[in-house]
Amino acid sequence: LSTFQWPNPLLSYADNQLYEGPLDIVVQGCPLRDNTTISAQWLRIAYHDMSTHDVDSGTGGLDASIMYELDRPQNVGEGMIQSLQDFNGFELTTPFFGMADMIALGAVFAVVGCGGPVIPFSAGRVDATVAGPATVPEPQQDLASHIESFRQQGFNETEMIALVACGHTLGGVRQVDFPVNCNGYLDRCRHKKILYSVSQYLQNTTQDVLVVGPNVTTQSDLRIFSSDGNVYHAKVRTFSPSSSKFSDMNIKSRICSLLSVETFSDTCAALFQRMLNTVPSTVNLTDPITDPFQYVINDPLFSYQNGTFTMLTALRVVNPSASATVNMLWADQQGASFCSSTGCSVQSSRSQPVFFTIVGVAQGFTASRYFFNATINATSSISKFWFEVNNNDGSDPVIVDNGGSGFVIEQDPSLSLFVDVTRSEGIFLETPTTFSEFFKVVVAVLGDATSATASMTGFQSLSAATAPPFTPTTTSISLELDETNPPEGGFIFFTANVSTAVSFLDITANVGSTSYTVNNFNLGAAADFLAFIEVSS
Numbered sequence: 001l002s003t004f005q006w007p008n009p010l011l012s013y014a015d016n017q018l019y020e021g022p023l024d025i026v027v028q029g030c031p032l033r034d035n036t037t038i039s040a041q042w043l044r045i046a047y048h049d050m051s052t053h054d055v056d057s058g059t060g061g062l063d064a065s066i067m068y069e070l071d072r073p074q075n076v077g078e079g080m081i082q083s084l085q086d087f088n089g090f091e092l093t094t095p096f097f098g099m100a101d102m103i104a105l106g107a108v109f110a111v112v113g114c115g116g117p118v119i120p121f122s123a124g125r126v127d128a129t130v131a132g133p134a135t136v137p138e139p140q141q142d143l144a145s146h147i148e149s150f151r152q153q154g155f156n157e158t159e160m161i162a163l164v165a166c167g168h169t170l171g172g173v174r175q176v177d178f179p180v181n182c183n184g185y186l187d188r189c190r191h192k193k194i195l196y197s198v199s200q201y202l203q204n205t206t207q208d209v210l211v212v213g214p215n216v217t218t219q220s221d222l223r224i225f226s227s228d229g230n231v232y233h234a235k236v237r238t239f240s241p242s243s244s245k246f247s248d249m250n251i252k253s254r255i256c257s258l259l260s261v262e263t264f265s266d267t268c269a270a271l272f273q274r275m276l277n278t279v280p281s282t283v284n285l286t287d288p289i290t291d292p293f294q295y296v297i298n299d300p301l302f303s304y305q306n307g308t309f310t311m312l313t314a315l316r317v318v319n320p321s322a323s324a325t326v327n328m329l330w331a332d333q334q335g336a337s338f339c340s341s342t343g344c345s346v347q348s349s350r351s352q353p354v355f356f357t358i359v360g361v362a363q364g365f366t367a368s369r370y371f372f373n374a375t376i377n378a379t380s381s382i383s384k385f386w387f388e389v390n391n392n393d394g395s396d397p398v399i400v401d402n403g404g405s406g407f408v409i410e411q412d413p414s415l416s417l418f419v420d421v422t423r424s425e426g427i428f429l430e431t432p433t434t435f436s437e438f439f440k441v442v443v444a445v446l447g448d449a450t451s452a453t454a455s456m457t458g459f460q461s462l463s464a465a466t467a468p469p470f471t472p473t474t475t476s477i478s479l480e481l482d483e484t485n486p487p488e489g490g491f492i493f494f495t496a497n498v499s500t501a502v503s504f505l506d507i508t509a510n511v512g513s514t515s516y517t518v519n520n521f522n523l524g525a526a527a528d529f530l531a532f533i534e535v536s537s
Protein backbone atom coordinates (compact mmCIF):
# COMPACT_ATOMS: atom_id res chain seq x y z
CA LEU A 1 0.00 0.00 0.00
CA SER A 2 1.17 3.52 -0.74
CA THR A 3 2.14 6.03 1.90
CA PHE A 4 0.66 9.48 1.94
CA GLN A 5 2.70 12.57 2.76
CA TRP A 6 0.54 15.19 4.49
CA PRO A 7 -0.37 17.89 3.66
CA ASN A 8 -1.40 17.42 0.04
CA PRO A 9 -4.98 18.65 -0.38
CA LEU A 10 -5.31 17.55 -4.01
CA LEU A 11 -4.02 14.03 -3.45
CA SER A 12 -6.02 13.48 -0.29
CA TYR A 13 -9.16 14.78 -1.98
CA ALA A 14 -8.50 12.51 -4.97
CA ASP A 15 -8.07 9.48 -2.69
CA ASN A 16 -11.17 10.47 -0.78
CA GLN A 17 -13.33 10.78 -3.89
CA LEU A 18 -11.96 7.63 -5.50
CA TYR A 19 -12.37 5.44 -2.44
CA GLU A 20 -15.03 7.11 -0.32
CA GLY A 21 -16.82 9.57 -2.57
CA PRO A 22 -20.50 9.26 -3.44
CA LEU A 23 -20.23 9.43 -7.25
CA ASP A 24 -19.85 5.69 -7.84
CA ILE A 25 -23.46 5.11 -6.74
CA VAL A 26 -24.66 6.31 -10.13
CA VAL A 27 -22.82 3.66 -12.15
CA GLN A 28 -22.76 0.81 -9.63
CA GLY A 29 -24.16 -2.26 -11.39
CA CYS A 30 -23.88 -0.64 -14.85
CA PRO A 31 -27.45 0.72 -14.92
CA LEU A 32 -29.31 1.59 -18.10
CA ARG A 33 -30.33 5.07 -19.12
CA ASP A 34 -31.73 6.45 -22.33
CA ASN A 35 -31.21 3.28 -24.39
CA THR A 36 -27.64 2.84 -23.22
CA THR A 37 -25.79 2.70 -19.91
CA ILE A 38 -24.78 5.65 -17.78
CA SER A 39 -21.28 4.17 -17.84
CA ALA A 40 -21.15 4.35 -21.63
CA GLN A 41 -22.21 7.98 -21.48
CA TRP A 42 -19.57 8.82 -18.88
CA LEU A 43 -16.85 7.05 -20.85
CA ARG A 44 -17.80 8.65 -24.13
CA ILE A 45 -17.77 12.17 -22.71
CA ALA A 46 -14.26 11.55 -21.38
CA TYR A 47 -13.08 10.49 -24.83
CA HIS A 48 -14.74 13.39 -26.61
CA ASP A 49 -13.39 15.89 -24.10
CA MET A 50 -9.90 14.44 -24.50
CA SER A 51 -10.11 14.48 -28.30
CA THR A 52 -9.18 18.17 -28.43
CA HIS A 53 -5.60 17.26 -27.54
CA ASP A 54 -2.90 18.24 -30.00
CA VAL A 55 0.28 16.38 -29.27
CA ASP A 56 2.29 18.71 -31.53
CA SER A 57 1.40 21.94 -29.73
CA GLY A 58 0.78 20.36 -26.30
CA THR A 59 -2.65 21.97 -26.09
CA GLY A 60 -6.09 20.62 -25.27
CA GLY A 61 -6.97 17.26 -23.80
CA LEU A 62 -9.16 16.30 -20.87
CA ASP A 63 -9.96 19.81 -19.71
CA ALA A 64 -13.77 19.97 -19.56
CA SER A 65 -13.79 22.07 -22.75
CA ILE A 66 -16.59 19.69 -23.80
CA MET A 67 -18.89 21.96 -21.74
CA TYR A 68 -18.45 24.57 -24.49
CA GLU A 69 -18.56 22.13 -27.45
CA LEU A 70 -21.98 20.55 -27.15
CA ASP A 71 -23.49 22.33 -30.14
CA ARG A 72 -21.20 20.38 -32.50
CA PRO A 73 -22.63 17.41 -34.47
CA GLN A 74 -19.74 15.23 -33.23
CA ASN A 75 -21.00 15.68 -29.68
CA VAL A 76 -24.60 14.83 -30.46
CA GLY A 77 -26.55 12.98 -27.80
CA GLU A 78 -28.44 13.57 -24.61
CA GLY A 79 -25.74 11.56 -22.78
CA MET A 80 -23.28 14.42 -22.87
CA ILE A 81 -25.59 16.88 -21.13
CA GLN A 82 -26.88 14.24 -18.73
CA SER A 83 -23.35 13.28 -17.74
CA LEU A 84 -22.42 16.88 -17.02
CA GLN A 85 -25.64 17.29 -15.05
CA ASP A 86 -24.68 14.21 -13.03
CA PHE A 87 -21.28 15.70 -12.23
CA ASN A 88 -22.68 19.15 -11.43
CA GLY A 89 -25.40 17.73 -9.22
CA PHE A 90 -23.01 15.97 -6.88
CA GLU A 91 -21.34 19.29 -5.98
CA LEU A 92 -17.95 17.64 -5.68
CA THR A 93 -15.75 20.08 -7.55
CA THR A 94 -13.42 22.16 -5.41
CA PRO A 95 -11.10 25.09 -6.11
CA PHE A 96 -8.43 22.51 -7.00
CA PHE A 97 -10.49 19.57 -8.37
CA GLY A 98 -12.61 20.78 -11.26
CA MET A 99 -15.00 19.38 -13.85
CA ALA A 100 -12.18 17.81 -15.88
CA ASP A 101 -11.13 15.76 -12.83
CA MET A 102 -14.78 14.84 -12.30
CA ILE A 103 -15.08 13.58 -15.89
CA ALA A 104 -11.95 11.45 -15.41
CA LEU A 105 -13.16 10.14 -12.05
CA GLY A 106 -16.53 9.37 -13.63
CA ALA A 107 -14.83 7.33 -16.35
CA VAL A 108 -12.92 5.31 -13.75
CA PHE A 109 -16.15 4.48 -11.88
CA ALA A 110 -17.99 3.85 -15.17
CA VAL A 111 -15.60 1.12 -16.23
CA VAL A 112 -15.52 -0.57 -12.81
CA GLY A 113 -19.31 -0.28 -12.52
CA CYS A 114 -19.67 -2.49 -15.63
CA GLY A 115 -17.21 -5.08 -14.34
CA GLY A 116 -14.15 -3.64 -16.09
CA PRO A 117 -10.67 -3.04 -14.72
CA VAL A 118 -9.64 -0.39 -12.17
CA ILE A 119 -7.92 2.47 -13.98
CA PRO A 120 -5.31 4.14 -11.77
CA PHE A 121 -6.58 7.68 -11.13
CA SER A 122 -4.59 10.89 -11.24
CA ALA A 123 -5.99 14.34 -10.40
CA GLY A 124 -4.95 17.90 -11.11
CA ARG A 125 -6.55 18.65 -14.47
CA VAL A 126 -7.25 22.27 -15.24
CA ASP A 127 -10.64 23.29 -16.58
CA ALA A 128 -10.73 25.17 -19.87
CA THR A 129 -12.89 28.27 -20.07
CA VAL A 130 -13.51 28.13 -23.81
CA ALA A 131 -14.14 25.51 -26.50
CA GLY A 132 -11.24 23.55 -27.98
CA PRO A 133 -10.81 22.64 -31.66
CA ALA A 134 -13.44 20.42 -33.33
CA THR A 135 -11.25 17.33 -33.55
CA VAL A 136 -13.50 14.49 -32.35
CA PRO A 137 -13.34 11.74 -35.02
CA GLU A 138 -16.61 11.17 -36.86
CA PRO A 139 -17.85 7.95 -38.48
CA GLN A 140 -18.06 9.36 -41.99
CA GLN A 141 -14.39 10.34 -42.07
CA ASP A 142 -11.94 8.10 -43.90
CA LEU A 143 -9.36 5.92 -42.26
CA ALA A 144 -6.50 8.30 -42.97
CA SER A 145 -8.32 11.06 -41.09
CA HIS A 146 -8.91 8.75 -38.16
CA ILE A 147 -5.27 7.72 -38.06
CA GLU A 148 -4.28 11.38 -38.14
CA SER A 149 -6.82 12.30 -35.43
CA PHE A 150 -5.51 9.61 -33.13
CA ARG A 151 -1.90 10.56 -33.87
CA GLN A 152 -2.78 14.11 -32.87
CA GLN A 153 -4.32 12.79 -29.69
CA GLY A 154 -1.13 10.86 -28.97
CA PHE A 155 -2.10 7.32 -30.07
CA ASN A 156 -0.53 5.21 -32.83
CA GLU A 157 -2.52 2.96 -35.15
CA THR A 158 -2.43 -0.14 -32.98
CA GLU A 159 -3.49 1.92 -30.00
CA MET A 160 -6.26 3.49 -32.06
CA ILE A 161 -7.73 0.09 -32.89
CA ALA A 162 -7.50 -1.05 -29.30
CA LEU A 163 -8.89 2.17 -27.85
CA VAL A 164 -11.88 2.17 -30.19
CA ALA A 165 -12.48 -1.51 -29.39
CA CYS A 166 -12.18 -0.88 -25.66
CA GLY A 167 -14.48 2.13 -25.84
CA HIS A 168 -17.07 0.59 -28.11
CA THR A 169 -17.23 -2.68 -26.19
CA LEU A 170 -18.43 -0.78 -23.16
CA GLY A 171 -20.61 1.51 -25.19
CA GLY A 172 -23.07 0.82 -27.91
CA VAL A 173 -24.63 3.00 -30.49
CA ARG A 174 -27.93 4.52 -29.56
CA GLN A 175 -30.87 4.26 -31.87
CA VAL A 176 -32.08 7.79 -31.37
CA ASP A 177 -29.16 9.40 -33.14
CA PHE A 178 -27.85 6.35 -35.03
CA PRO A 179 -30.91 4.26 -35.95
CA VAL A 180 -30.13 0.54 -36.03
CA ASN A 181 -30.62 -2.39 -33.70
CA CYS A 182 -27.99 -2.16 -31.00
CA ASN A 183 -28.76 -4.80 -28.37
CA GLY A 184 -25.21 -5.86 -28.41
CA TYR A 185 -23.90 -7.03 -25.06
CA LEU A 186 -22.49 -10.53 -24.73
CA ASP A 187 -24.35 -11.51 -21.62
CA ARG A 188 -22.87 -14.94 -21.28
CA CYS A 189 -19.33 -13.71 -21.04
CA ARG A 190 -17.89 -13.13 -17.63
CA HIS A 191 -16.44 -9.97 -19.06
CA LYS A 192 -19.62 -9.30 -20.95
CA LYS A 193 -19.22 -5.58 -21.31
CA ILE A 194 -15.81 -5.60 -22.91
CA LEU A 195 -16.33 -7.57 -26.07
CA TYR A 196 -19.19 -5.91 -27.79
CA SER A 197 -17.71 -4.74 -31.03
CA VAL A 198 -14.62 -6.93 -31.18
CA SER A 199 -16.49 -10.21 -31.09
CA GLN A 200 -19.33 -9.16 -33.31
CA TYR A 201 -16.87 -7.84 -35.79
CA LEU A 202 -14.95 -11.11 -35.74
CA GLN A 203 -17.98 -13.30 -36.23
CA ASN A 204 -19.27 -11.13 -39.03
CA THR A 205 -22.64 -10.81 -37.36
CA THR A 206 -22.14 -7.49 -35.76
CA GLN A 207 -25.01 -5.09 -35.62
CA ASP A 208 -22.65 -2.29 -34.72
CA VAL A 209 -23.74 0.46 -37.07
CA LEU A 210 -20.15 1.61 -37.22
CA VAL A 211 -19.24 -1.74 -38.80
CA VAL A 212 -22.23 -2.71 -40.93
CA GLY A 213 -24.46 0.32 -40.86
CA PRO A 214 -26.61 1.07 -43.90
CA ASN A 215 -24.25 3.84 -44.83
CA VAL A 216 -20.83 2.65 -46.00
CA THR A 217 -19.18 5.95 -45.19
CA THR A 218 -20.01 5.67 -41.50
CA GLN A 219 -18.55 2.20 -41.05
CA SER A 220 -15.65 3.65 -39.11
CA ASP A 221 -15.23 0.72 -36.72
CA LEU A 222 -14.95 -1.63 -39.70
CA ARG A 223 -12.25 0.46 -41.28
CA ILE A 224 -10.43 0.85 -38.01
CA PHE A 225 -10.59 -2.79 -36.93
CA SER A 226 -9.42 -4.05 -40.32
CA SER A 227 -6.90 -1.27 -40.90
CA ASP A 228 -3.97 -3.37 -39.73
CA GLY A 229 -5.03 -6.42 -41.73
CA ASN A 230 -6.81 -7.69 -38.62
CA VAL A 231 -3.53 -8.12 -36.75
CA TYR A 232 -5.01 -6.80 -33.52
CA HIS A 233 -7.97 -9.10 -33.72
CA ALA A 234 -5.80 -12.04 -34.64
CA LYS A 235 -3.92 -11.24 -31.46
CA VAL A 236 -7.16 -11.13 -29.56
CA ARG A 237 -7.88 -14.62 -30.82
CA THR A 238 -4.49 -15.92 -29.84
CA PHE A 239 -4.49 -14.61 -26.29
CA SER A 240 -5.18 -18.15 -25.21
CA PRO A 241 -2.57 -20.84 -25.83
CA SER A 242 -5.16 -23.58 -26.29
CA SER A 243 -7.47 -22.00 -28.81
CA SER A 244 -7.81 -25.07 -31.05
CA LYS A 245 -9.51 -26.94 -28.24
CA PHE A 246 -12.59 -24.87 -28.74
CA SER A 247 -12.72 -25.01 -32.52
CA ASP A 248 -16.19 -26.45 -32.65
CA MET A 249 -17.77 -23.71 -30.64
CA ASN A 250 -19.26 -20.75 -32.34
CA ILE A 251 -16.96 -17.85 -32.51
CA LYS A 252 -18.83 -15.76 -30.00
CA SER A 253 -18.41 -18.21 -27.17
CA ARG A 254 -14.88 -18.99 -28.33
CA ILE A 255 -13.92 -15.41 -27.83
CA CYS A 256 -15.64 -15.39 -24.50
CA SER A 257 -13.76 -18.45 -23.38
CA LEU A 258 -10.46 -17.83 -25.04
CA LEU A 259 -9.81 -14.20 -24.61
CA SER A 260 -7.77 -13.63 -21.55
CA VAL A 261 -9.87 -11.27 -19.51
CA GLU A 262 -6.73 -10.05 -17.83
CA THR A 263 -4.93 -9.21 -21.07
CA PHE A 264 -7.90 -7.42 -22.55
CA SER A 265 -8.53 -5.64 -19.26
CA ASP A 266 -4.91 -4.63 -18.90
CA THR A 267 -4.77 -3.29 -22.45
CA CYS A 268 -7.98 -1.32 -22.01
CA ALA A 269 -7.04 -0.07 -18.54
CA ALA A 270 -3.67 1.16 -19.76
CA LEU A 271 -5.15 2.90 -22.79
CA PHE A 272 -8.04 4.42 -20.82
CA GLN A 273 -5.54 5.66 -18.26
CA ARG A 274 -3.52 7.34 -21.01
CA MET A 275 -6.72 8.75 -22.47
CA LEU A 276 -7.77 10.24 -19.12
CA ASN A 277 -4.29 11.60 -18.47
CA THR A 278 -4.05 13.32 -21.84
CA VAL A 279 -3.92 16.96 -20.76
CA PRO A 280 -2.27 20.17 -21.96
CA SER A 281 1.49 19.99 -21.53
CA THR A 282 1.36 22.78 -18.93
CA VAL A 283 -0.77 20.66 -16.58
CA ASN A 284 0.84 18.47 -13.93
CA LEU A 285 -1.15 15.52 -12.69
CA THR A 286 -0.63 13.74 -9.39
CA ASP A 287 1.03 10.35 -9.35
CA PRO A 288 -1.57 7.71 -10.17
CA ILE A 289 -3.49 6.34 -7.21
CA THR A 290 -3.43 2.57 -7.57
CA ASP A 291 -4.70 1.64 -4.11
CA PRO A 292 -6.05 3.52 -1.08
CA PHE A 293 -3.30 5.19 0.93
CA GLN A 294 -2.58 3.05 3.93
CA TYR A 295 -2.95 5.92 6.39
CA VAL A 296 -4.67 9.20 5.71
CA ILE A 297 -5.73 11.79 8.26
CA ASN A 298 -8.64 14.17 8.44
CA ASP A 299 -7.24 17.69 8.40
CA PRO A 300 -7.16 18.81 12.03
CA LEU A 301 -9.94 21.11 13.22
CA PHE A 302 -9.48 23.41 16.20
CA SER A 303 -11.37 25.33 18.76
CA TYR A 304 -10.28 27.46 21.71
CA GLN A 305 -11.93 27.70 25.12
CA ASN A 306 -10.74 28.36 28.69
CA GLY A 307 -7.02 28.03 28.06
CA THR A 308 -7.21 24.91 25.94
CA PHE A 309 -7.35 24.05 22.30
CA THR A 310 -9.53 21.18 21.26
CA MET A 311 -8.18 19.44 18.21
CA LEU A 312 -10.27 17.01 16.17
CA THR A 313 -8.72 14.68 13.65
CA ALA A 314 -9.05 11.09 12.45
CA LEU A 315 -6.87 8.38 10.98
CA ARG A 316 -8.05 5.98 8.28
CA VAL A 317 -6.33 2.61 8.50
CA VAL A 318 -6.61 0.25 5.53
CA ASN A 319 -7.02 -3.45 6.28
CA PRO A 320 -6.82 -2.91 10.07
CA SER A 321 -6.61 -5.78 12.49
CA ALA A 322 -9.90 -6.33 14.30
CA SER A 323 -8.30 -5.86 17.70
CA ALA A 324 -6.39 -2.69 16.82
CA THR A 325 -6.39 0.30 19.15
CA VAL A 326 -5.01 3.62 18.01
CA ASN A 327 -3.48 6.46 20.03
CA MET A 328 -2.74 9.97 18.90
CA LEU A 329 0.38 11.57 20.39
CA TRP A 330 1.62 15.11 20.17
CA ALA A 331 4.58 17.27 21.13
CA ASP A 332 4.22 20.76 22.47
CA GLN A 333 5.99 23.82 21.19
CA GLN A 334 9.74 23.90 21.58
CA GLY A 335 10.67 25.20 25.00
CA ALA A 336 7.33 24.29 26.45
CA SER A 337 7.31 21.22 28.62
CA PHE A 338 3.71 20.39 29.29
CA CYS A 339 3.91 17.09 27.44
CA SER A 340 6.60 14.64 28.55
CA SER A 341 9.44 13.74 26.20
CA THR A 342 7.39 10.87 24.83
CA GLY A 343 4.56 13.25 24.00
CA CYS A 344 1.04 13.83 25.23
CA SER A 345 -1.35 11.13 24.21
CA VAL A 346 -5.02 10.36 23.75
CA GLN A 347 -6.79 7.19 22.68
CA SER A 348 -9.27 7.28 19.82
CA SER A 349 -12.72 8.30 21.02
CA ARG A 350 -14.49 6.04 18.51
CA SER A 351 -13.92 4.17 15.28
CA GLN A 352 -16.16 3.36 12.38
CA PRO A 353 -15.87 1.19 9.30
CA VAL A 354 -15.11 2.99 6.05
CA PHE A 355 -17.55 2.25 3.25
CA PHE A 356 -15.43 2.02 0.15
CA THR A 357 -16.63 2.83 -3.34
CA ILE A 358 -16.93 0.15 -6.02
CA VAL A 359 -13.22 0.72 -6.71
CA GLY A 360 -12.13 -0.19 -3.18
CA VAL A 361 -14.59 -3.06 -3.07
CA ALA A 362 -13.35 -4.39 -6.44
CA GLN A 363 -9.83 -4.29 -5.07
CA GLY A 364 -10.87 -6.09 -1.91
CA PHE A 365 -9.84 -3.46 0.63
CA THR A 366 -11.44 -2.72 3.98
CA ALA A 367 -10.70 0.15 6.30
CA SER A 368 -11.61 1.74 9.62
CA ARG A 369 -11.44 5.35 10.67
CA TYR A 370 -10.34 6.22 14.21
CA PHE A 371 -11.47 9.58 15.57
CA PHE A 372 -9.56 11.74 18.06
CA ASN A 373 -10.57 14.60 20.29
CA ALA A 374 -7.42 15.98 21.93
CA THR A 375 -7.39 18.59 24.68
CA ILE A 376 -4.25 20.68 24.26
CA ASN A 377 -2.85 23.16 26.75
CA ALA A 378 -2.98 26.44 24.84
CA THR A 379 0.19 27.85 26.40
CA SER A 380 2.44 24.94 25.51
CA SER A 381 0.36 24.40 22.36
CA ILE A 382 1.20 21.74 19.77
CA SER A 383 4.03 21.46 17.27
CA LYS A 384 3.22 18.14 15.66
CA PHE A 385 1.22 14.96 16.14
CA TRP A 386 1.49 11.31 15.15
CA PHE A 387 -0.19 7.99 15.82
CA GLU A 388 0.50 4.57 17.30
CA VAL A 389 -1.49 1.67 15.89
CA ASN A 390 -1.41 -1.22 18.33
CA ASN A 391 -2.63 -4.55 17.01
CA ASN A 392 -2.71 -5.95 20.57
CA ASP A 393 -1.23 -9.23 19.39
CA GLY A 394 2.19 -8.92 20.98
CA SER A 395 3.69 -7.15 17.97
CA ASP A 396 5.27 -3.72 18.26
CA PRO A 397 2.89 -0.82 17.67
CA VAL A 398 3.10 0.72 14.20
CA ILE A 399 4.13 4.37 14.32
CA VAL A 400 2.33 6.54 11.77
CA ASP A 401 4.37 9.71 11.68
CA ASN A 402 4.05 11.07 8.16
CA GLY A 403 7.31 9.62 6.95
CA GLY A 404 9.22 10.59 10.10
CA SER A 405 8.42 14.30 10.23
CA GLY A 406 5.16 13.94 12.14
CA PHE A 407 2.08 15.91 11.12
CA VAL A 408 3.43 19.40 11.69
CA ILE A 409 1.12 22.18 12.89
CA GLU A 410 2.39 25.57 11.79
CA GLN A 411 1.34 28.07 14.49
CA ASP A 412 0.84 30.63 11.78
CA PRO A 413 -1.74 30.26 10.39
CA SER A 414 -3.12 27.07 12.02
CA LEU A 415 -3.40 28.46 15.53
CA SER A 416 -3.47 32.18 14.75
CA LEU A 417 -6.43 31.99 12.40
CA PHE A 418 -8.87 29.09 12.40
CA VAL A 419 -12.51 28.20 12.07
CA ASP A 420 -13.52 27.46 15.66
CA VAL A 421 -15.52 24.25 15.27
CA THR A 422 -17.02 24.26 18.75
CA ARG A 423 -18.28 27.82 18.45
CA SER A 424 -19.44 27.34 14.85
CA GLU A 425 -22.73 25.58 14.30
CA GLY A 426 -25.22 24.42 11.74
CA ILE A 427 -28.57 26.14 12.08
CA PHE A 428 -32.02 24.94 10.99
CA LEU A 429 -34.15 28.05 10.95
CA GLU A 430 -37.88 27.53 10.99
CA THR A 431 -40.47 30.24 10.59
CA PRO A 432 -44.20 29.56 10.28
CA THR A 433 -43.83 29.56 6.49
CA THR A 434 -40.22 28.76 5.67
CA PHE A 435 -37.43 26.43 6.57
CA SER A 436 -33.80 27.19 5.91
CA GLU A 437 -30.43 25.85 6.79
CA PHE A 438 -27.08 27.60 7.03
CA PHE A 439 -23.79 27.57 8.88
CA LYS A 440 -22.89 30.09 11.55
CA VAL A 441 -19.14 30.08 10.96
CA VAL A 442 -17.01 31.47 13.81
CA VAL A 443 -13.42 32.39 12.99
CA ALA A 444 -10.84 32.84 15.76
CA VAL A 445 -8.08 35.39 15.18
CA LEU A 446 -5.12 35.87 17.49
CA GLY A 447 -5.18 39.63 18.04
CA ASP A 448 -7.26 42.42 19.48
CA ALA A 449 -10.37 43.99 18.09
CA THR A 450 -8.80 47.38 17.55
CA SER A 451 -6.15 46.16 15.12
CA ALA A 452 -7.70 43.09 13.49
CA THR A 453 -9.86 42.74 10.41
CA ALA A 454 -10.94 39.56 8.64
CA SER A 455 -12.52 38.63 5.34
CA MET A 456 -13.57 35.47 3.62
CA THR A 457 -14.56 34.07 0.23
CA GLY A 458 -16.81 31.07 -0.25
CA PHE A 459 -16.63 28.49 -3.05
CA GLN A 460 -19.85 26.96 -4.31
CA SER A 461 -19.53 23.93 -6.58
CA LEU A 462 -23.12 23.66 -7.77
CA SER A 463 -23.95 25.68 -10.85
CA ALA A 464 -27.53 26.85 -11.05
CA ALA A 465 -27.35 26.96 -14.86
CA THR A 466 -29.90 24.75 -16.60
CA ALA A 467 -27.44 23.76 -19.34
CA PRO A 468 -23.65 23.45 -19.56
CA PRO A 469 -21.24 25.09 -19.01
CA PHE A 470 -21.53 24.33 -15.30
CA THR A 471 -18.99 26.46 -13.50
CA PRO A 472 -18.56 27.10 -9.77
CA THR A 473 -19.06 30.46 -8.12
CA THR A 474 -16.90 32.29 -5.62
CA THR A 475 -18.48 34.93 -3.43
CA SER A 476 -17.07 37.22 -0.81
CA ILE A 477 -18.65 36.82 2.60
CA SER A 478 -18.23 39.58 5.13
CA LEU A 479 -17.06 38.64 8.59
CA GLU A 480 -18.34 40.68 11.57
CA LEU A 481 -17.07 40.71 15.14
CA ASP A 482 -19.10 38.10 16.96
CA GLU A 483 -20.91 39.62 19.92
CA THR A 484 -21.91 36.24 21.28
CA ASN A 485 -18.26 35.18 21.45
CA PRO A 486 -16.36 37.93 23.32
CA PRO A 487 -12.53 38.03 23.20
CA GLU A 488 -10.86 35.29 25.19
CA GLY A 489 -7.29 34.04 25.69
CA GLY A 490 -5.84 36.54 23.20
CA PHE A 491 -8.36 35.59 20.50
CA ILE A 492 -11.12 37.64 18.99
CA PHE A 493 -13.96 35.97 17.14
CA PHE A 494 -15.55 36.94 13.85
CA THR A 495 -18.69 35.40 12.46
CA ALA A 496 -20.74 35.08 9.28
CA ASN A 497 -23.78 33.12 8.20
CA VAL A 498 -22.77 30.93 5.28
CA SER A 499 -25.01 29.03 2.88
CA THR A 500 -24.77 25.24 3.10
CA ALA A 501 -24.07 25.32 -0.65
CA VAL A 502 -20.64 26.76 0.17
CA SER A 503 -18.12 23.95 0.49
CA PHE A 504 -14.74 25.69 0.73
CA LEU A 505 -13.56 28.90 2.39
CA ASP A 506 -10.53 31.12 1.91
CA ILE A 507 -10.01 33.26 5.01
CA THR A 508 -7.68 36.20 5.54
CA ALA A 509 -7.05 38.15 8.74
CA ASN A 510 -4.92 41.24 9.17
CA VAL A 511 -3.65 41.95 12.64
CA GLY A 512 -1.68 45.19 12.62
CA SER A 513 0.84 44.60 9.87
CA THR A 514 0.66 40.79 10.09
CA SER A 515 -1.49 38.89 7.65
CA TYR A 516 -2.75 35.33 8.17
CA THR A 517 -4.35 33.24 5.46
CA VAL A 518 -6.17 29.92 5.47
CA ASN A 519 -6.86 28.63 1.98
CA ASN A 520 -9.29 25.92 0.94
CA PHE A 521 -10.81 25.25 4.34
CA ASN A 522 -13.12 22.32 3.66
CA LEU A 523 -16.36 23.51 5.24
CA GLY A 524 -18.27 20.53 3.87
CA ALA A 525 -15.97 18.11 5.70
CA ALA A 526 -15.93 20.24 8.87
CA ALA A 527 -19.74 20.28 8.90
CA ASP A 528 -19.69 16.66 10.08
CA PHE A 529 -18.21 17.91 13.34
CA LEU A 530 -20.48 20.91 13.96
CA ALA A 531 -23.38 20.90 16.37
CA PHE A 532 -26.67 21.48 14.56
CA ILE A 533 -29.34 23.47 16.34
CA GLU A 534 -32.93 24.25 15.51
CA VAL A 535 -34.14 27.82 15.78
CA SER A 536 -37.78 28.86 15.44
CA SER A 537 -38.90 32.38 14.89
Ligand code: HEM
Nearest residue numbers: 036040041044047077137138139163167171172173174220
Ligand atom coordinates in the same frame (compact mmCIF):
# COMPACT_ATOMS: atom_id res chain seq x y z
C1 HEM B 1 -12.85 6.90 -34.95
C2 HEM B 1 -13.15 6.98 -33.69
C3 HEM B 1 -14.56 6.92 -33.17
C4 HEM B 1 -15.74 7.13 -33.81
C5 HEM B 1 -15.96 7.50 -35.26
C6 HEM B 1 -16.77 6.94 -32.85
C7 HEM B 1 -18.13 7.05 -33.12
C8 HEM B 1 -19.13 6.76 -32.23
C9 HEM B 1 -20.55 6.84 -32.50
C10 HEM B 1 -21.16 7.30 -33.79
C11 HEM B 1 -21.21 6.47 -31.38
C12 HEM B 1 -22.70 6.43 -31.15
C13 HEM B 1 -23.10 7.66 -30.41
C14 HEM B 1 -24.54 7.66 -29.97
O1 HEM B 1 -25.21 6.63 -30.12
O2 HEM B 1 -24.99 8.70 -29.49
C15 HEM B 1 -20.23 6.13 -30.40
C16 HEM B 1 -20.51 5.69 -29.13
C17 HEM B 1 -19.56 5.49 -28.14
N1 HEM B 1 -18.22 5.68 -28.27
FE1 HEM B 1 -17.22 6.11 -29.97
N2 HEM B 1 -16.22 6.63 -31.65
C18 HEM B 1 -14.86 6.61 -31.80
C19 HEM B 1 -13.92 6.35 -30.85
C20 HEM B 1 -14.21 6.09 -29.52
C21 HEM B 1 -13.21 5.90 -28.50
C22 HEM B 1 -11.71 5.97 -28.68
C23 HEM B 1 -13.87 5.67 -27.35
C24 HEM B 1 -13.14 5.45 -26.05
C25 HEM B 1 -13.59 5.58 -24.89
C26 HEM B 1 -15.30 5.70 -27.64
C27 HEM B 1 -16.31 5.48 -26.73
C28 HEM B 1 -17.64 5.40 -27.05
C29 HEM B 1 -18.68 5.01 -26.11
C30 HEM B 1 -18.47 4.61 -24.65
C31 HEM B 1 -19.88 5.07 -26.81
C32 HEM B 1 -21.28 4.75 -26.27
C33 HEM B 1 -21.95 6.00 -25.77
C34 HEM B 1 -23.36 5.79 -25.27
O3 HEM B 1 -23.86 4.69 -25.34
O4 HEM B 1 -23.96 6.77 -24.77
N3 HEM B 1 -15.45 5.96 -28.97
N4 HEM B 1 -18.97 6.32 -30.92
